[in-house]
Amino acid sequence: MDFLSNIVQQVITVLYNMTATVGLPNYGLAIIIMTIIVKILLYPLTKKQIESTKAMMAMQPKMKAIQEKYKNDKQRLNMELANLYKQENVNPLAGCLPLLVQMPIMIGIFYGIRDFHYVGPANFLWIQSISNPDPMYILPVLSALTTFVQSKQTMPDTSSAQNKMMLYFMPLFIGYISFSFPAGLVLYWVVMNLMQIGQQALMNKATVK
Incomplete structure (x- = not known):
């Protein structure tokens, strides 16, 4: 995991240097840019995972009904559940692979930002240093x-x-x-959620069409 966290820290440093070249040297801005890039690159996996999770959750009432009906017949229970997956065109394992691919990346980002050593000023908007928790609790x-x-x-x-x-x-x-987390880490989480909300809205809009 150190390998991934080191890559994350190098990316933050590169993006910080890029913000410095345009006259806006800011680690908070570098973290925001990195988060946006990561979410865009992972969008296909995120989309697959969300679709699978949502389909499985929508099936819960039907699954519970089958489980209750055949609770004393395990063989018939498994057969009926398999038929349900087939009828609903849902693969119960479809959401696992995207998650397995994303998890190491997310963990690497977590440790990379949490343990990042800022060189020079690390202020961001109202926060004096994003290496410390947000003193005004806005980000939490x-x-x-x-x-x-x-x-x-x-x-x-x-x-x-x-x-x-x-x-x-x-x-x-x-x-x-x-x-209790460094503000830079919480900033990443907030931006990631905002990106996720936007991506989900686009997916919902496409589904309606």
Whole structure:
């Protein structure tokens, strides 16, 4: 993982130097640019993962009905679930591969930004140094809000009570841990969520058409 985090840190340094050449040297801006580039490059995988996850969540009521009906017949249960996947044209493993590819990259970005050693000023807007937590707690609040919106976009109305509970728990958890994270890392999370929200909106619009 050190290999990926080192690459992330090198990319941030290069992008920072690029912002410096145009007279706007800023590590926060470099992190934003890097996040946008990463989300654009990973969009095909993200799209596949979201579509698969959304399809599986929409199938939950039917799956539960089958599980309840054939709970005492495991062989028939597996057969009926396989038929359901076939009827709905859903591959239950389709969302795993994109996630497996993205996870090491996301983890590398996490450690790369968290452990980044800033050379020179690391101020960004109201934050004196993005190597420290946001003193005004604006970014942690935004991290919670954007996480909620992003999760809400992909959750079908037929979701279970457990999924709906997670819809509120995860944003609160993300916001809570963001209070102690470096502001640069939380900035990355907020921008990533905003990109995800925008990409999801485009996907929803394309589906409606």
